[in-house]
Structures are given as C-alpha cells and as structure tokens.
Amino acid sequence: MSSVTLSFLGRFEEEMASNTDVEARGEHAPPVDRLAHVVAGCRRREPSAQRELVVRTQDRVYRTLVRLVGMQDAEDVAQQVYLQVFRQVDRFKGDSSFGTWLYRVTVNEAMQHLRRGRKRRIAILNWEPTDREADRCQRSETRELLDHALAEIEPELRSIFVLREVEGLSYEAIGAAVGIPMGTVASRLSRARHELQERLRSLGWTG
Amino acid sequence: MNCNEVIPLLSPFHDGELAPDERRAVADHVATCAACSQKLGSIRRLSDLVESSPVAEAPGTLLPSIERSLAERTPFWNWFQFSHSRRSAVAALLATAAVLVVGLMVWQIAGAPSHSHEEMVRVFGEFLDAFEEGETSAVDVLARKYQGTLVSEAAATSALKRATVARPIVLGWHAVAQRYLLKMPCCDCVQTNYAFSGKTSFVLFEHEKEQAEWFHARPMIRAECHGKTCCLVQLKDGLAATWPVDGGYVTAVGVHDVTELERLVKELQPL
Numbered sequence: 001m002s003s004v005t006l007s008f009l010g011r012f013e014e015e016m017a018s019n020t021d022v023e024a025r026g027e028h029a030p031p032v033d034r035l036a037h038v039v040a041g042c043r044r045r046e047p048s049a050q051r052e053l054v055v056r057t058q059d060r061v062y063r064t065l066v067r068l069v070g071m072q073d074a075e076d077v078a079q080q081v082y083l084q085v086f087r088q089v090d091r092f093k094g095d096s097s098f099g100t101w102l103y104r105v106t107v108n109e110a111m112q113h114l115r116r117g118r119k120r121r122i123a124i125l126n127w128e129p130t131d132r133e134a135d136r137c138q139r140s141e142t143r144e145l146l147d148h149a150l151a152e153i154e155p156e157l158r159s160i161f162v163l164r165e166v167e168g169l170s171y172e173a174i175g176a177a178v179g180i181p182m183g184t185v186a187s188r189l190s191r192a193r194h195e196l197q198e199r200l201r202s203l204g205w206t207g
Numbered sequence: 208m209n210c211n212e213v214i215p216l217l218s219p220f221h222d223g224e225l226a227p228d229e230r231r232a233v234a235d236h237v238a239t240c241a242a243c244s245q246k247l248g249s250i251r252r253l254s255d256l257v258e259s260s261p262v263a264e265a266p267g268t269l270l271p272s273i274e275r276s277l278a279e280r281t282p283f284w285n286w287f288q289f290s291h292s293r294r295s296a297v298a299a300l301l302a303t304a305a306v307l308v309v310g311l312m313v314w315q316i317a318g319a320p321s322h323s324h325e326e327m328v329r330v331f332g333e334f335l336d337a338f339e340e341g342e343t344s345a346v347d348v349l350a351r352k353y354q355g356t357l358v359s360e361a362a363a364t365s366a367l368k369r370a371t372v373a374r375p376i377v378l379g380w381h382a383v384a385q386r387y388l389l390k391m392p393c394c395d396c397v398q399t400n401y402a403f404s405g406k407t408s409f410v411l412f413e414h415e416k417e418q419a420e421w422f423h424a425r426p427m428i429r430a431e432c433h434g435k436t437c438c439l440v441q442l443k444d445g446l447a448a449t450w451p452v453d454g455g456y457v458t459a460v461g462v463h464d465v466t467e468l469e470r471l472v473k474e475l476q477p478l
Contacts, residue, residue, distance in 0.1 A: 050277065054270050062265035071262075071429055075269055082273045143260035164222065165257045171224050190218035193250055200253070207252035 068110040103177035157192035339443040355387035369454040373399035409461035
C-alpha cells in the first residue's frame with residue numbers, strides 16, 4: 001500500500017486527533033480509538049456522537065459536494081449524506097476505513113441527486129450585475145471557470161477527479177470509495193482531465 | 208516507449224501512481240519529447256487551478272439542520288433494537304419526559320409568553336413584507352414584538368458579548384438612526400437601523416447563530432464573498448443577506464445591490 005493510501009486511511013483519524021477541545025478535556029485517546037468510539041456512539045444513536053462526527057467531518061464532505069453538485073445544493077445533499085450515515089452505520093463493518101465508507105456515501109448521494117435531476121428548491125436571483133468587474137461578491141474568475149467546466153463533464157468522471165484533485169485520495173482509495181478497479185480509476189481520471197482541459201480552454205483558460 | 212504508449216500514463220505519472228520501472232520510462236520519454244512534456248505541464252496546471260480555487264467551509268446551518276432532521280425522523284423501531292436494560296432506562300426517561308411535557312403544557316396554558324420558532328419566522332416575515340412595501344413603521348415591527356429597548360453602541364456590545372460591528376457610519380454615508388436590543392426567541396439580537404438623507408436605508412441584525420430560516424420560503428442562494436458564505440435573498444427593491452462575522456452572524460435587510468453588499472461584508476469586520 002502506498003504512503004498516499006496510508007495518508008488517506010488515516011485522514012479522518014488525524015482529524016479526530018487534531019481537535020483541541022478533546023485535548024483540553026484531557027481526553028488523550030489514540031485517534032483510531034477515538035474514531036471507533038464516535039462510530040460506536042453513532043451505532044447507539046447517541047446525539048453527542050452524531051454531533052461529533054458531523055463537526056469533525058463536515059468540511060470535507062461539504063467541500064466534496066460543492067464540487068460534485070454545486071454550491072447551491074451542497075448543503076441539502078450533505079444533510080442527506082449524514083442522515084444516510086446515521087441510518088446505515090450498522091452496515092459499516094470496518095472492512096474499509098471509515099473515511100472510505102463516508103466518501104462512498106457522499107459520492108452515492110451526490111450521484112443520486114444528479115440522476116434525479118432534482119429541481120433546485122432555490123431560485124436563481126433575477127438580478128444580474130451590470131459591471132462584471134465590480135461584481136467581486138461572485139466567485140473568483142478562476143473558481144468560476146473550474147465550476148463551469150466541472151459542471152459540464154459526466155458526473156462519474158467528475159467524482160473521480162474531485163476525489164483525486166480536491167481530496168487527494170490515492171487510486172486505491174478512490175476505487176474503494178466508488179466501487180471500481182484501480183485501472184478504471186486511472187482511465188477515468190485521465191479522461192476527466194482531458195475533457196476538463198478542453199472545456200477550460202473553450203472558456204478561455206490558457207493552461 | 209513512444210508517445211502513444213506514454214500519453215495514457217501521464218495522468219498516473221503526475222499522481223505518483225506508476226510502478227518504479229514505468230515511472231522511469233515515462234520520465235525518460237518526457238525529458239526528450241516536447242509534445243508529451245507539454246501535455247504533462249497541462250495536467251500540472253490543471254492541478255494548480257484546483258488548488259488555487261478553494262471551497263469555503265461547511266455553513267453553520269448544516270449541523271442544526273441535521274439535528275432537526277434526526278429529531279424528526281428517529282424511527283420508532285429503534286426502540287426494539289435496544290437491550291432490555293436500555294429499554295427500561297428509556298422507559299424511565301420517557302415517563303420523565305411525559306411529566307415534563309404535561310408540565311410545559313400547563314405552564315403555557317397558564318399564560319407564559321409564546322416564543323415558538325414558527326412565530327419568530329412569521330414575525331420576521333411581517334417585517335420583511337413591511338420593509339419591501341416601504342412602510343416607515345417596518346423598522347419597529349420587531350421592536351414592538353420583542354420588547355425592543357433603545358441601546359447605545361456600548362450596551363449593544365455588552366449584550367452581544369462581543370464588539371458590535373454596526374459602527375456609527377458605514378458605507379461612507381449611512382448613519383445609525385436607532386439601535387434596539389431585541390429579546391428574540393432564538394437569542395438576544397441587536398437591530399441597528401441605518402439611515403441616509405433622513406430615510407431608512409437598511410437594517411442590520413447581529414445575532415449568535417446563522418438565521419437563514421428567518422427568510423422562510425423566500426428563494427435564496429448562497430454565494431461566497433470575501434471568503435465568507437453569504438446567504439442572499441432578493442427583495443422587491445434590494446437584497447437581504449446573512450453571513451458570519453467573528454463570534455456570530457449579521458443579517459442585513461435592504462442592501463441596495465451586490466456591490467454594496469460586498470462593501471458591507473468587507474467593512475463589517477471587528478476592529
């Protein structure tokens with residue numbers, strides 16, 4: 001197993017260990033034990049454990065979802081992810097790391113959301129800035145470019161690209177999270193990059 | 208290796224996912240092939256592009272919304288998953304809860320003030336409606352309902368337990384007309400009415416937690432501004448928005464447009 005994979009498997013455990021509140025309370029449980037403790041608490045439907053799991057993992061889940069389904073829907077889908085996690089936590093047998101399992105649930109929920117083509121609950125404001133340069137409240141130009149291009153490629157390619165480039169997962173970890181062989185991860189990622197580059201260039205990217 | 212063999216390997220090469228011998232072969236080829244070197248450079252620049260466009264942190268409303276959904280959806284069958292001893296403990300808790308519920312009902316019937324969340328959303332909706340219609344009394348709707356008392360900047364800071372960001376003058380010309388402390392169901396909230404040329408221009412609320420739900424069913428979008436996630440709602444003539452500041456949140460109602468909002472978000476940072 002590569003060091004990248006080890007890093008991924010330990011990511012959530014590292015996050016568990018990095019919480020200063022826990023340290024402040026004098027709880028110096030090893031990170032893996034802490035994660036196991038939180039997951040066990042979630043199995044018992046303990047609100048404090050559910051809360052802790054959300055607090056420690058929400059930024060990672062939200063960030064992934066913003067890239068997969070867009071900022072407007074990311075919060076709604078993140079909510080569905082955690083409801084699924086708490087509903088299905090008994091099915092997590094520890095065959096993979098909890099991080100892998102959480103990414104799997106996250107990607108599954110995102111894919112379902114995209115397949116449903118659910119209409120956005122929110123409406124787009126019908127106001128348009130007249131001066132694009134002055135519209136600094138919008139995302140940066142770079143960010144806009146990337147969001148546009150990502151939205152145009154197939155969701156299956158997008159998910160692989162996001163797990164690699166945004167979350168930094170290894171091919172093995174991506175394969176485990178998405179349920180495909182490593183060879184397929186490699187070929188899809190190569191295709192995702194190629195399609196993204198083409199779309200970005202059509203939007204004026206000079207990379 | 209020739210170009211046709213190397214090109215499919217450039218992506219895993221960039222990711223450090225090739226076996227050592229393949230990695231060496233690709234590196235040797237790229238060192239002498241301008242076309243493949245350019246393709247690899249493009250893959251690297253794509254990674255740089257992703258790295259240079261980070262995503263904001265999860266919004267503060269996510270955890271409360273999950274907790275609310277869990278509370279609403281906790282299935283009855285969970286009860287049967289518990290052991291006998293746990294069932295006994297839960298039964299005792301339920302009995303205690305039942306007594307508390309009955310007690311609460313009696314307390315409410317006895318005339319305790321109603322501070323329901325739904326009522327809060329309704330009252331805030333009345334304020335927004337009145338504000339949109341340009342009613343001069345709109346700025347007093349919440350003060351009337353929630354025991355609004357006029358307070359100084361220092362008193363507002365004391366009530367919020369953090370420095371108020373509603374300074375006497377903002378956006379160059381808008382001056383504080385009134386500053387109320389409201390005893391809202393959710394929290395103590397400071398409402399600052401700003402005026403320009405003698406007319407109310409916008410209203411600023413400072414509170415502890417994000418209250419995007421104050422906007423209820425009004426269409427809203429989230430957008431990033433100065434690294435903060437802002438929740439925006441379009442009003443009849445202007446915008447309302449809520450965003451985090453150090454130690455709490457602010458909600459502005461009546462901001463003219465997105466350019467003005469951007470200036471406000473930037474300006475309303477703690478000193």
